[in-house]
Amino acid sequence: MDEVICLGIESTADDLGVGIATSEGAILANEKSTYTPERGGIHPREAARHHSAQVGSVLDSALAKAGVGPKEIDVIAFSQGPGMGPCLRTGATVARALSIYLDVPLVGVNHAVAHIEIGRLATGAEDPLTLFVSGGNTIVTGYEAGRYRIFGETLDIAVGNCLDVFAREAGFPYPGAPEVERRALKGERFIPLPYVVKGMDLSFSGLLTSALEKLRSGRYRVEDLCMSLQEVAFSMLGEVTERALAHTRKPELLLTGGVAANRRLQAVMRAIAEEHGAESYVVPLEYALDNGAMIAWTGLLAYLSGVRTPVEESLIRPRWRLDEVEIPWLR
Amino acid sequence: MASVGGGRLIARGAEAELYLQRPWLDREVLVKRRVRKRYRVPELDRRLREYRTVREAEIIHRAKELGVPTPVIYLIDIPRTTVYMEYVRGRRLRELLDELPREERLDLFHRVGVLVGRLHRGGIIHGDLTTSNMILTEDGRICFVDFGLAEVSEEVERRGVDLHLMRRMLISTHYGYAAECFQSFLQGYREVMGDAATEEVVRKMREIERRGRYVSERVEDGDG
Structure with a gap:
């Protein structure tokens, strides 16, 4: 079969990404433009405005980087959900227009599936237990009988959101989570904070509230708070991941999503994999944060398994759950 | 009571190791030892293991009073975060x-x-x-x-x-x-x-x- 080329558009939150992937598993381009709020968190409509203003130039630079002309694109993929409505809508509109204009099929991709698939492609993991951690997601998942089953997830906010909000309140520049990681390295004293694990689920809202109270009290070194916040959050993630690993007996452990860039979390996951005799994999930095390449690659996998998303079924799905998606390419 | 060393490891869960010990007064004894996790900072690790060891034994006892079958607890060794209990066949x-x-x-x-x-x-x-x-x-x-x-x-x-x-x-x-x-x-x-x-x-x-x-x-x- 001839090589198939897919262009993927990611726009679930603050990143607008365009990636180009081939059926050989090559990523030809992975371009992006990130919306930065002037203050506070991501404002969905502001982010969407940024995406629609930037999408033309990001598309151009992706095509140029890949050395591919528009006519050589065989499939258009887009992140259909889950994510922020206005942001998703912008990406979906562009994807539909491209699909009609170029007269090629359209494939709607689940954003969480894409984070797992790019992790598998980039690391070579085959059937991993996956911890997917980002600003909007905290999920422990593994493939079984046609789907990625969810073994554990957050009951309230995502771990990345917890770190970001703390960073913002501490006055760190946006995005703040990497600064929390840097400050944590200078932490000396562990400050007890609420540790909430329920079965294989987690809750971070009480942890965040307590860390913010201690921050505002001014009685603690901010470095100690950063260290303690990370230690408690990552120990919670470690515990549920370890439970899921013992439960599923998967031979591999994959860490993916934006928070996968954190070296302390990587060390926790490595230690757990080692203890259970599993191989440990971490998604490379360029594919950890939201990106277009993961949408292009996952769209290709779906396309090659016969998945198509007719325009009339291409409405965005802001709350599309990972475990609702059929995964025919792993069968 | 004999130490854990006398038991045979029968399962290693995410949180604890389970040993089956030689019978004690004709009873089969399961030893549940909450092991240290190297990925946790020592203060947090110690606190979690001790708290859970004590709380688990207390709640197992209360559950029995409510008519929910649970193992009989024989001994709690807090410093070693270990519970000795009935082995349920x-x-x-x-x-x-x-x-x-x-x-x-x-x-x-x-x-x-x-x-x-x-x-x-x-x-x-x-x-x-x-x-x-x-x-x-x-x-x-x-x-x-x-x-x-x-x-x-x-x-x-x-x-x-x-x-x-x-x-x-x-x-x-x-x-x-x-x-x-x-x-x-x-x-x-x-x-x-x-x-x-x-x-x-x-x-x-x-x-x-x-x-x-x-x-x-x-x-x-x-x-x-």
């Missing part, structure tokens, strides 16, 4: 379910529902309701063996989380018959808790499932 529900005819499977979940109802009515939240933590004993009882994440609470919120964990575990692990088993579970639960309290907990469970950021709006379809 039988099979885990998780391994058993696929072999059972549908009627028996539904009956088991009905009985599990009754037991969880007793725990909740008595102010105990299990915190980790999975079929790996339930043993069908040789004399036909269902014994709950792991209370490491249990809490004392009468809050509807906590009860809702307990039921949510049960339902999600069924969907992720026993997807072939999750919906009907959960229905059967709820019937048993309702018999103990009554209609009003059950409705309230189920409503809370649905709210919790919608609270997670990216939960499908269609979660109320079908089961539950």
Whole structure:
């Protein structure tokens, strides 16, 4: 079969990404433009405005980087959900227009599936237990009988959101989570904070509230708070991941999503994999944060398994759950 | 009492190592030792292990008073975060379910529902309701063996989380018959808790499932 080329558009939150992937598993381009709020968190409509203003130039630079002309694109993929409505809508509109204009099929991709698939492609993991951690997601998942089953997830906010909000309140520049990681390295004293694990689920809202109270009290070194916040959050993630690993007996452990860039979390996951005799994999930095390449690659996998998303079924799905998606390419 | 060294390692879970010891006064003794996790900072690691060791033994005792079969506790060694308890002979529900005819499977979940109802009515939240933590004993009882994440609470919120964990575990692990088993579970639960309290907990469970950021709006379809 001839090589198939897919262009993927990611726009679930603050990143607008365009990636180009081939059926050989090559990523030809992975371009992006990130919306930065002037203050506070991501404002969905502001982010969407940024995406629609930037999408033309990001598309151009992706095509140029890949050395591919528009006519050589065989499939258009887009992140259909889950994510922020206005942001998703912008990406979906562009994807539909491209699909009609170029007269090629359209494939709607689940954003969480894409984070797992790019992790598998980039690391070579085959059937991993996956911890997917980002600003909007905290999920422990593994493939079984046609789907990625969810073994554990957050009951309230995502771990990345917890770190970001703390960073913002501490006055760190946006995005703040990497600064929390840097400050944590200078932490000396562990400050007890609420540790909430329920079965294989987690809750971070009480942890965040307590860390913010201690921050505002001014009685603690901010470095100690950063260290303690990370230690408690990552120990919670470690515990549920370890439970899921013992439960599923998967031979591999994959860490993916934006928070996968954190070296302390990587060390926790490595230690757990080692203890259970599993191989440990971490998604490379360029594919950890939201990106277009993961949408292009996952769209290709779906396309090659016969998945198509007719325009009339291409409405965005802001709350599309990972475990609702059929995964025919792993069968 | 002999040390753990005298036992044979029979299982290594995520949190604890389980040893089967030589019989003590003709009883088979299971030793559950919460092991140090190198990935946790020592202060946090120590605090979690000691707290859970003590709390688990206390709640196992309370569960028995509520009519929920649990192992007999023989000894708690706090410095070594180790509990010595009765070794419950039988099979885990998780391994058993696929072999059972549908009627028996539904009956088991009905009985599990009754037991969880007793725990909740008595102010105990299990915190980790999975079929790996339930043993069908040789004399036909269902014994709950792991209370490491249990809490004392009468809050509807906590009860809702307990039921949510049960339902999600069924969907992720026993997807072939999750919906009907959960229905059967709820019937048993309702018999103990009554209609009003059950409705309230189920409503809370649905709210919790919608609270997670990216939960499908269609979660109320079908089961539950």
